[in-house]
Amino acid sequence: MEKLPCILLVDDDPINNFLNQRLLEDLAIADQLMVALNGQEAFALLDQQCPDAACPALILLDVNMPVMNGFEFLFSYQQLPLARKEAIVIIMLTTSVNSQDVERGQQLHVADFLTKPLTKEKVREMLRKHFGWQLTEGEMKHIS
Numbered sequence: 001m002e003k004l005p006c007i008l009l010v011d012d013d014p015i016n017n018f019l020n021q022r023l024l025e026d027l028a029i030a031d032q033l034m035v036a037l038n039g040q041e042a043f044a045l046l047d048q049q050c051p052d053a054a055c056p057a058l059i060l061l062d063v064n065m066p067v068m069n070g071f072e073f074l075f076s077y078q079q080l081p082l083a084r085k086e087a088i089v090i091i092m093l094t095t096s097v098n099s100q101d102v103e104r105g106q107q108l109h110v111a112d113f114l115t116k117p118l119t120k121e122k123v124r125e126m127l128r129k130h131f132g133w134q135l136t137e138g139e140m141k142h143i144s
Contacts, residue, residue: 039073
């Protein structure tokens with residue numbers, strides 16, 4: 001199975017980060033996994049790790065965080081050069097999907113909203129829906 005080059009987890013909850021990191025590492029779907037505790041740290045990581053290209057193929061972004069929340073991150077993200085933005089899929093990973101948050105996210109070009117916790121099934125559907133992965137039976141055993 002081809003891997004994503006990088007996934008960026010952005011969440012202020014260390015327990016969620018630990019669990020999501022373990023799940024994604026166990027599934028072995030990315031070559032690299034980066035973690036940021038808020039939007040500001042996420043931008044710092046993007047600037048340090050990926051100055052000229054879209055390093056993460058996927059960003060899993062929490063809504064409510066201190067310093068810079070998910071929507072503040074998205075607003076700033078919209079200011080990035082177009083080529084860099086188009087290569088990254090952003091999915092909001094949150095505890096509740098408020099209809100106003102979904103509408104606001106759609107205006108800011110969020111690809112999808114998922115409720116926490118992240119599960120193997122949600123990861124499998126996300127890969128199918130946003131990356132077109134058609135998993136074979138052997139590959140599905142690792143994810144399902």
